[in-house]
Amino acid sequence: MKIGVLALHGAVIEHIQTLRSIGVEAVTVRLPEDLDGLSGLILPGGESTTMRKLTARWGLHDPIMAFARSGAPILGTCAGMIIVAKEIAGGEEPVFPLLDVTVRRNAFGRQLDSFETELPMPIVGDRPVHAIFIRAPIIERVGPGVEVLARLPDDRVVAVRQRNVIAIAFHPELAGETRIHHLVATMAAEWSNPGEGTGERRLAGEAM
Numbered sequence: 001m002k003i004g005v006l007a008l009h010g011a012v013i014e015h016i017q018t019l020r021s022i023g024v025e026a027v028t029v030r031l032p033e034d035l036d037g038l039s040g041l042i043l044p045g046g047e048s049t050t051m052r053k054l055t056a057r058w059g060l061h062d063p064i065m066a067f068a069r070s071g072a073p074i075l076g077t078c079a080g081m082i083i084v085a086k087e088i089a090g091g092e093e094p095v096f097p098l099l100d101v102t103v104r105r106n107a108f109g110r111q112l113d114s115f116e117t118e119l120p121m122p123i124v125g126d127r128p129v130h131a132i133f134i135r136a137p138i139i140e141r142v143g144p145g146v147e148v149l150a151r152l153p154d155d156r157v158v159a160v161r162q163r164n165v166i167a168i169a170f171h172p173e174l175a176g177e178t179r180i181h182h183l184v185a186t187m188a189a190e191w192s193n194p195g196e197g198t199g200e201r202r203l204a205g206e207a208m
């Protein structure tokens with residue numbers, strides 16, 4: 001099983017290292033054919049405007065949409081979260097309209113431009129996630145069918161999932177946090193090998 005990291009711009013190597021540290025084969029994605037044989041894709045942080053331009057220039061827009069629509073797990077972090085949102089506050093066109101949320105870019109103003117906090121995120125366990133926010137976006141609207149995975153103490157939403165797409169406003173790959181990558185790897189294994197995952201599924205398969 002291989003997971004790709006979109007490598008046109010942004011915090012790429014840290015995601016590759018985080019995946020490798022948990023024993024997952026990780027490759028960079030720069031061309032449409034790099035998606036072949038992948039079981040998941042990470043869209044890293046960086047500058048979403050640059051990622052918008054580069055994905056179009058390298059012919060990656062439609063192949064990434066098709067890959068996501070096939071059900072392969074996608075993780076967007078920070079700028080990656082902005083580019084998977086169906087709506088960007090202020091009226092910018094969406095890039096990969098996959099996730100029924102409205103995001104606001106650079107949502108924390110000057111004083112909180114960048115900060116770190118311990119963030120409860122029950123889906124990865126009881127221990128909070130050490131979350132690093134860097135000129136981070138926020139999720140202002142959560143559509144039906146979107147699961148909230150984490151909120152700040154003031155209730156603002158910073159992590160969500162809708163089916164195969166996870167989006168988080170912070171940078172786990174800069175904090176030595178591996179559990180979110182682990183979750184994506186589990187989803188990827190399940191997607192690429194349905195029936196091999198849980199005992200329940202195996203039983204369902206046997207009954208057929």
Ligand code: GLN
Pocket residue numbers: 044045046047048049077078079080082105106134135136137
């Ligand atoms: N501020 C960036 C943007 O709006 C995102 C920052 C990040 O990915 N760390 O695209």
